[in-house]
Amino acid sequence: MPTGPAFKPMGTLKASRRDRYQMVFLVAALVILPIIFTTMNAQYLSPGNLDSMMRQASVLLLVVAAGTAPILMGSIDLSVGAIVSLCAVAAALFAQSMGQSAVFWVLPLGLLIGLFNGVIVSYIKLPSFLVTLGTSFVFGGIALLASGGFPVQLVSGSLNAAFHQSLFGIFPMPLVYAVILWLLLIVWLRRTATGRFIYAIGGNERAAKVCGVNVRWVKSLAFGAGGLCCGLAGVLVLFSTTAATPDIGNSFLLPSIAAIVMGGTPLSGGQGGAARGLIGTLILVELTNGMLIIGLPPAAQQIVQGIVVILAVLLTFDRRTAAVVK
């Protein structure tokens, strides 16, 4: 008779019973929140507000995607917000000097920044928590230096239309771009050897090494992929605000981790996935937008958001099988 902790079959797409029961809660929250907010303010479900929610969701979804790959390995990237800031500032500066279409250079820039994190973590062997906490200050500082401390305006150009239009008149283009990259990330994690290695590292890094997985390189790539997502998030946030401040992405860090965990990707790694981040993202966007629209004071909004994050973890964290909680 197995007496140890019950291991769930994971890493397969098959949901266990507990997963399904979590899903019920999450979907219920997704449906109930709009009902509550609409009864308090009928504007909540107006086309205008829906559009703005989807635009908010597009950036958060990318930051959630960015954080997922490191978390699947049992690592964490705390610099995602700072990378978004730096990429937004860089995109605005690139646009000023080379024209608007140069904003896309921040995608490879984001990739390199992410790889930089990954290389420090895996080749120099330092804990990702501390490395990315440190680099978040470094990247934030660079963004501050580059911007001179002031918002950097986005020069207008031909791309404006591509970001302000909507697909079928419903889905704002930023959301479409975000979803495309998010889907690519899901495929990468689920259907390529590198993606499977990321899960394997999260399950047992030493076993992955014995199997011949190039652990250090795969780890670097996972952080790099996160950086790439942050790069696009930086572009989207720049187009939505038309000016980049050096702290523009910082506020996304905590909600992104909350959305990942809410979706059922535990910080211990090896389980869950990018697909699951969507539902957490949507709940958080519904909540933040709703609190705004019913006119909750900003201080109260913060308190509610914090409590909701803890409640979400309470629902999704499997406390029965976690022998030790740290």
Next chain:
Amino acid sequence: MNTDDSLLQITNLTKVFKGFKALDSVSFDLKLGEVVGLAGHNGAGKSTLLNILSGNFAPTSGSMTLDGTPFQPSSYNDSTRAGVFRIYQELSVMDNLTVAENLTLGTERHIRKFGLITPNRINNIAGGFLDDVGLGDLDATKRVDQLTMAEKQLVEIAKAMYMARLAKIEKPVLLLDEPTSGLTQSQVDFLEEHINNLRSSMGIILTTHRGSELLEWSDRVVVLRDGQVVGTPDPKTTTPEQLSRLLLGDTEVVRHTRRDKRIDGDRDRLELRRLTLPSIAEPFSMTLRPGEIVALIGESEEKTAVARCVSGLVKAKDGTINVDGEPVSAGVRGSLEAGIRFVPADRAGEGLSLLHSVQDNLSLGAMAAEGRQDLARKPHAAKAFAQDLVTKFGVKVSSLNQSAGSLSGGNQQKLLVARALSEDARVVVLDKPTRGIDVHAKAEIFRLVLEASDRGVAILIASDEPEELMPICDRIIAFRDGVVSAEFDCRSESEPTLGELAESIS
């Protein structure tokens, strides 16, 4: 059965799980000063019995008395309070604390002075206690991570005795669950000697996979099969072979003998040339021909060092490794590309991702070692691949989606062996492949190894249990004190006796 002087009396104990009888009217008793050996392969009911005794499970029916009073523990703490202490196979001593700190952990209210606890006081109390019970050679101030596995076992036992003393329990019962798993022979002897010194004041129930040990340590042996007591052989007159026949029942004892297989030609499959390793005093060289099975034995870490070096996990300071005449490049990837596959000793730590499914664990190997990218792209290909291996190697799983952590130790090991013995394998290195698995699983592993050797795979095994490997090995290389002390040819008429093997390493 004399019930008057028995310390623990177990009567008609039955435990049913969802219609499955894990224990079926088991009765026996344990007297003060006695060691009762519990024998049985995995699933025979040993763990269930220990779990009932330690309060983890409640029996479906039957009764127990401890020192004459009814004993019905409802939790681990409950059984501890009554004086039954279970020493788990996975030790629960804390490596980062000293012996004294481990010993007194959880008993702080007995040792506080003015509400404070000082290291000095802990050390004095623990040191005094250890001297008192005859474990004075354990240094109370030493950190536990500096102890050997056998000493850690003793710390666990001492802790149980200390708690018994605080609770004023004069005659504790100790449940030792696989205490020798992972110990070298000299550590086993060390442990046995100490337990013999301690046993007069307690009763001990012991389980171990090693039959000879069980017979040597126990005053009486209780053999369980399918939840029933099938015999209580006298350990003094029973041989390990008789015991293992009793354990298996009617099942055929799978016994392989070396076939007169022709080892292919004169060319070498694996050649180790003057490997310089930290634990080996002089450069180590050896060759393996295709299909040859060689075991490395020894008390300390030389054998494992060689195995890990060949696998690419440990870099030799000097020397070369060749496979089929080609030099093997450094690192795990270099070894894999040369066709070397490795089965690590630490199944949970280095072998499998316990959280992930059987299928994921199997396909991981092929994806990483053989570049089977298609297994990631096409889930049905990965499924077919895993199903094929599971069938071919007889891994018992309920589903390919079952997590590796839910398999028995023997099946986990088969999973690892299945992954290692792929088509591309030219050399397979196994580090302590039979550690902690039952006789059935051992026989299966040996069968798989022999089949691979028939295909021409060269097999190198680092082993703690050479006597078990004897029937399948072609050669045995023994290490002692960092040098090769003997080499035995098991194919010739002069095959070594167990005595010769034991002598070569101690």
